[in-house]
Amino acid sequence: MRRVTFSRNFTLSLSRTCRCYCKYCAFATHRAHLYAPDEVESVLDDAARRNAKELLVLTGEQPEVNSEVAARLRSYGHEDFTAYAVWACERALERGMLPHTNLGVLSKEDLARLREVTASQGLMLESVNPDLEAHRGSPTKHPARRLEAIRAAGELRIPFTSGILVGIGETPQERVQALEALAAVHAEHGHLQEVILQNFVPHPRYYGAEPAAIADDAQRSESHGRPAEMPAWGSDVTLDEMRLLVRESRRLMPDVGVQIPPNLSDWWLALVEEGATDLGGLSANGDHISPEHPFPSPHRMRKALQAGGHALTERLCVYPQYMDRDWLEQGVLDVIKASYWSFIPRRGSGRPTQRAIRRELVPAAIDRARHGAQLEAEELTALFAESRPEAIEDMRQAADELRAELAGDTVTYVVNRNINVSNVCVVGCAFCGFGQGRRSPDAYEHDREEFVRRVEEAVAFGATELCMQSGIHPDWGLADYEGWLRLAREVAPQLHLHAYSAMEVDHMCETSGLSPLEVFHRLRAAGLGSTPGTAAEVLHDGVRQRISPNKLPVARWVEIIEASHAAGLRSTVTVMFGHIEEPWELAEHMRVVRELQARTGGFTEFVPLSFVPYLTLLGRTHGIEEIPREENLKHTAAFRLALGRSVPNLQASWVKMGLGAATEALRWGVNDLGGTLMEESISRLAGSGHGVMLTADELIGAAHAAGRPAAERTTLYDIRRRHPVPLAA
Ligand code: SF4
Numbered sequence: 047m048r049r050v051t052f053s054r055n056f057t058l059s060l061s062r063t064c065r066c067y068c069k070y071c072a073f074a075t076h077r078a079h080l081y082a083p084d085e086v087e088s089v090l091d092d093a094a095r096r097n098a099k100e101l102l103v104l105t106g107e108q109p110e111v112n113s114e115v116a117a118r119l120r121s122y123g124h125e126d127f128t129a130y131a132v133w134a135c136e137r138a139l140e141r142g143m144l145p146h147t148n149l150g151v152l153s154k155e156d157l158a159r160l161r162e163v164t165a166s167q168g169l170m171l172e173s174v175n176p177d178l179e180a181h182r183g184s185p186t187k188h189p190a191r192r193l194e195a196i197r198a199a200g201e202l203r204i205p206f207t208s209g210i211l212v213g214i215g216e217t218p219q220e221r222v223q224a225l226e227a228l229a230a231v232h233a234e235h236g237h238l239q240e241v242i243l244q245n246f247v248p249h250p251r252y253y254g255a256e257p258a259a260i261a262d263d264a265q266r267s268e269s270h271g272r273p274a275e276m277p278a279w280g281s282d283v284t285l286d287e288m289r290l291l292v293r294e295s296r297r298l299m300p301d302v303g304v305q306i307p308p309n310l311s312d313w314w315l316a317l318v319e320e321g322a323t324d325l326g327g328l329s330a331n332g333d334h335i336s337p338e339h340p341f342p343s344p345h346r347m348r349k350a351l352q353a354g355g356h357a358l359t360e361r362l363c364v365y366p367q368y369m370d371r372d373w374l375e376q377g378v379l380d381v382i383k384a385s386y387w388s389f390i391p392r393r394g395s396g397r398p399t400q401r402a403i404r405r406e407l408v409p410a411a412i413d414r415a416r417h418g419a420q421l422e423a424e425e426l427t428a429l430f431a432e433s434r435p436e437a438i439e440d441m442r443q444a445a446d447e448l449r450a451e452l453a454g455d456t457v458t459y460v461v462n463r464n465i466n467v468s469n470v471c472v473v474g475c476a477f478c479g480f481g482q483g484r485r486s487p488d489a490y491e492h493d494r495e496e497f498v499r500r501v502e503e504a505v506a507f508g509a510t511e512l513c514m515q516s517g518i519h520p521d522w523g524l525a526d527y528e529g530w531l532r533l534a535r536e537v538a539p540q541l542h543l544h545a546y547s548a549m550e551v552d553h554m555c556e557t558s559g560l561s562p563l564e565v566f567h568r569l570r571a572a573g574l575g576s577t578p579g580t581a582a583e584v585l586h587d588g589v590r591q592r593i594s595p596n597k598l599p600v601a602r603w604v605e606i607i608e609a610s611h612a613a614g615l616r617s618t619v620t621v622m623f624g625h626i627e628e629p630w631e632l633a634e635h636m637r638v639v640r641e642l643q644a645r646t647g648g649f650t651e652f653v654p655l656s657f658v659p660y661l662t663l664l665g666r667t668h669g670i671e672e673i674p675r676e677e678n679l680k681h682t683a684a685f686r687l688a689l690g691r692s693v694p695n696l697q698a699s700w701v702k703m704g705l706g707a708a709t710e711a712l713r714w715g716v717n718d719l720g721g722t723l724m725e726e727s728i729s730r731l732a733g734s735g736h737g738v739m740l741t742a743d744e745l746i747g748a749a750h751a752a753g754r755p756a757a758e759r760t761t762l763y764d765i766r767r768r769h770p771v772p773l774a775a
Contacts, residue, residue, distance in 0.1 A: 047660045047733040049671070050318055050351055051303070051361040052344065055100035055146070055327035056093030058086065059258050059334045060134055061127065063115050064106025064150075067183030069279065070214060072249035073257055073335050074106045078114035083122055086134050094141040096330045099386065100165075100363040101138040103131060104334055107150030107186060128156045135163035139377065142385045146207070146327075146363035151186040154198040161204050165364040165378050168207035169195055170242065173216045174224045179279035180214040193227060200235025205368035209242025209305065212291065213283040221287075222294050229298035237373075239365040240303035240324055243291050243317075245283045247310050248274040249336060261332025264340040271338025285313045292320040303365065308347060309339040315350055327363070348666075357660035357733050360667045366391040388626050389669030401630050403431045409440070415687035416444035418451075420640065423633045429684040430629035438680050445683035445715030452694040453717035456768070457749035458759040461742055462511035462544070462721035463504035466728065467492050467530055471517025473549065475594035476668075477583070477625060479661040479732035481517040491519070494533060500725070501537045507724060508742075511761045512538070514545035515578060515728075523557040524565060528572040535573035542575040542761045548606040549581040552598045555606075562609035570613055576761055577610040579619035579649065585638040586631040593626060593664060604642055611648030616762055619649045619693070623681055624673030625657040625664055632681075636688040643692045650763055651695035651718060654685050656702045660733025675707050679714045686715025695763060701729040704736045705748055712752040718759075719745045 060081055064074035081089070093101060110116040110127045124130040128149070135145035144165035151169065152160070160167060172181075174189045181187035199206045210224045225241065232238040250271065252260065264271065276282060288306075295304045305324040308314040314325065328341045348358040362382065364374065369382060369390050382390065404424050411425035421429070432438055468491040471481030482489040492500070504512055512534055519526075527550065531543055546554075546569065554565045566574070583590060585600045598606070610617050619642075621635050643649050656678050659665025673681075686696050697718040698711035708719055722745065726738040742758060746769045749756035756769040 047735050048356050049359045049660065050323060050325060050356045051359055052325040052347075053100045053327040053363050054098055054360055055102045055329050055363065056089075056096060056098035056143070057102045057104055057258070057261075057327075057329045057331055057334050058089050058093075058134065059104045060086070060131060061105045061109040061115060062257070063109035063112045065108045065111045066106075066150075066186060068187060069180045069182070069277065070211075070246055070248070072252050072337075073104070076112070078112050078118070079106075080109065080115050080118050082118075083133075087137060090134075090137055090141055090143070093138075093143060093330070098143055098330055099360070100327060101135070101143045101145045102327050102329060102363075103134060103145055103147040103149070105131070105149050128152070128159050132159055132163050135160070139163060139381050142381060144363050144378065144381060144386075151191050151195045154202065157195070157199050157204060158202050161202055162375050163378065164204075165362065165374065165382070166205040166207060166239065166368075167199060169199070170209050170211060170244070171196065171224055171228055172211045173214065173220060174227055175216045175220045178215045189224075189227070193231060196228070197231050197234065200231060200237040203235070203373050204237060205239050205364045205373055206237045207240050207242065207305075208238060209240075209244055210291075211244050211246055212288065213246035213281050215279045215281065218287065221291055225291070225294050225298050232299055232302060238299065238302050239368060240305045241295055241299065242305040242307070242326065243288060243295065243322070244307055245288065245310055246280055247336060247339070248276050248280060249338065250274045252337070257334050257337040258331065261329075261334050261337035261340075263332075264338055265330070265332035268340050268343070270340065285316060288313060288317055289320045292317050292322050296321045307333075309333055309341045310336060315354065318351065318356060319354060324361070325358075352661065355735070357665065359660070359665055359669070361669060362386055362389050366669070386669070388664075391671070401427065401628070403629065404428050405432070405434075408432060408437050412437070412440050412444045412687070415690065416447055418448060418691040420690050421688060423630065423637060426633035426636055426684070426688050427630040429687060430632045430681065432680065432684075438683075441680065441683040441687065442714050445686035446713055448686055448690075449696065449715045449717050452691060453696075455754050456757045457712060457717060457719060457752070457754045458695075458757050458763065458765070459719045459742065459745040460511055460721045460759055460761060461507070461509050462513055462761070463500070463507065463509045463724040464513045464515075464726055465492070465497065465500050466725070467497060467514060467516045468519050469517050469727070469731075470519045472520050473518050473594065473596045475597060476663040477593050477622065477657060477732075479658075480728045484520065497530065497533060498537050501534050501541070504541065504724065505538045507722070509541065509722070509724070510766070511542045511544050511721065513578065513721070514543065515547050515580065516550065518549060518553050522553070524554040524560070524568060527554055528568060531569065531572040531574055543573050544576045544578060544761050545569075545574055547578055547581040548603045549598055551577075551606050551610075552602060562606045563612055566610050566613035566615060570615060574615065576650070577607070577615050577617035579607060579617045579653070582620050582635075583622045584627045584631055585635040586627070589627050589631050600638065604638065607648070608642060608646060611646035616648050616650050618651050618653055620653045620655050621685070622655045622657055624678065625659070625670050626668070632684075633688070636685070640689070640692050649693045650761075651697050652685060652689055652693045653697040653699060653720070654682055655699050656681070658702060658729050658732040658734045662732050665733070675703070678703050678707060679711060682711050682716060683714045700740060701726050701734060701736055705740065705744065709748040709752055712749070712754060719748060
């Protein structure tokens with residue numbers, strides 16, 4: 047799945063007075079137009095109420111050329127228009143919004159003044175043709191002036207957005223030349239975060255009317271205005287021409303986003319397929335430049351994109367690679383850290399943390415862990431945060447040695463089938479793409495016939511285990527959960543029933559009034575064979591509060607799993623990592639796991655589950671990206687070392703990381719590849735693209751590819767049949 051981004055913004059057209067006379071522009075006026083400070087404050091309050099993350103400040107160019115505007119600015123206490131824009135940006139920052147300004151061609155000094163209070167700035171190059179009819183009367187539309195300003199922004203290290211206008215009289219060659227010119231400036235300074243490919247659409251004139259009001263109305267009513275006639279100097283643009291420009295942008299600037307405005311044509315989806323990466327700022331108050339064209343709703347775009355395997359996700363106006371002191375002023379960075387910290391990329395060593403990482407502890411910690419010693423929290427924290435390649439290789443080797451000692455060389459797997467009986471859920475975890483409200487069109491609930499059909503399919507497939515987990519269904523009580531177990535046992539008594547997360551068991555306790563131990567006795571009597579150690583996520587209440595505040599707290603998870611062990615049921619244990627957690631929180635997770643295991647010895651295996659962000663709230667609105675493969679593997683080794691001798695089996699989840707990475711993980715401390723699954727919904731609905739089932743042969747093949755023998759196991763790790771490495775031909 048590929049992410050396609052947009053920014054949730056709100057537009058402030060601070061002044062529409064402009065010194066230029068571009069023929070296509072319905073935004074600018076040559077009369078005095080300037081919002082007063084109290085009007086600005088009121089727009090900003092509205093933006094904050096509507097949860098905008100970005101304030102897009104649009105203006106005409108140098109409005110103070112109009113003497114009335116200049117006089118008003120003076121009366122507000124500002125020496126020039128830039129000072130007023132700075133003031134407005136400061137007010138936005140105070141409200142937790144990140145300003146992105148586009149004030150037209152500015153001097154380097156003015157760009158620098160704005161840099162103090164903005165997260166990013168922008169200026170369209172538009173075209174490299176200096177003689178376009180559409181630009182007559184607009185001296186600052188000369189490409190040399192604009193490239194000079196874009197270059198100055200690069201020298202100042204300003205994260206910058208530029209782009210071209212297509213269909214304003216330029217030739218096809220000139221469009222590509224414009225992209226080449228942008229690529230050349232970007233090669234010098236690396237500051238272009240995205241290029242906009244904007245097709246020109248003719249507008250009606252809005253004499254005497256306020257585009258901001260027209261845009262807001264159009265956005266609220268989702269109604270498009272009537273198309274205006276194409277002027278003689280303009281030209282219609284075809285989809286193929288736009289496709290070519292997307293490809294050229296990707297070729298010339300592979301590290302720069304390609305933005306397509308989704309309100310100006312129906313082809314945005316086709317251009318995403320071609321390689322466009324971004325849909326721009328979807329202003330809650332409409333498009334002030336093309337006010338008669340409302341933005342499609344994110345919900346509608348998300349659905350349309352999802353069908354093609356793309357996940358619509360929010361971004362900030364500043365792209366992740368620029369979120370540091372090199373590119374941003376401290377005051378702006380502080381707003382990101384306070385309000386949007388989850389958008390700050392990991393940079394390979396875990397989240398920025400308040401806690402010191404004691405890297406000097408790593409070599410000795412690896413040595414002790416290699417022999418199964420229990421590590422201290424600070425040591426584990428340092429392992430999870432490690433970024434030095436040689437130290438990571440040492441971790442890998444130590445984890446591999448410990449695996450060989452505790453679990454041998456054999457790579458195990460289980461032939462099993464998942465059944466997620468219903469996805470109806472009332473909990474609403476931010477990391478989950480599976481759970482649905484009861485009234486959601488995507489909600490489902492299997493009936494008995496469907497359930498039986500799936501169990502019979504598992505038997506025909508040769509499964510030994512049925513794994514059952516569902517959402518937290520508001521209508522289900524203990525008897526329903528017992529009912530599914532009894533039905534499965536009736537249809538296939540030979541299957542081991544591995545079922546019900548601690549969250550589901552908590553729900554059974556709540557609805558029945560019974561203790562966890564009593565519930566487990568009942569479930570056991572109904573056929574339960576073991577318990578999945580899911581719903582653990584990160585066993586740290588601070589993390590849980592942030593990603594799943596309605597979920598059971600750590601103490602309750604521990605109580606329930608301990609009760610399952612006390613009832614004679616073994617369980618697995620999981621961790622979900624690679625989202626907002628910090629290294630020391632993973633260290634805490636491992637402390638809880640080890641202590642529980644020391645008390646009960648009930649865990650059969652540890653299963654690291656890397657977070658799949660694409661179709662989850664956490665991924666869509668909090669900027670969390672999928673953990674890179676190398677980081678995933680490093681964490682895998684760290685988990686093995688953190689477990690020491692407490693839990694012998696470490697599983698790689700092919701659903702989360704893909705079979706290729708899972709096979710590689712066999713060198714990083716892993717001895718088990720999990721199950722065939724047959725039906726995998728939870729990761730798939732979060733946007734994982736690694737399939738929903740594997741055959742036993744594929745899992746055996748993966749083990750053999752790693753040069754290791756394979757063996758089919760039962761849920762509780764009894765070996766059923768062995769598959770030695772074939773002798774070389
Ligand atoms: S993770 Fe489980 S409890 Fe949370 S929303 Fe998804 S289905 Fe519901």
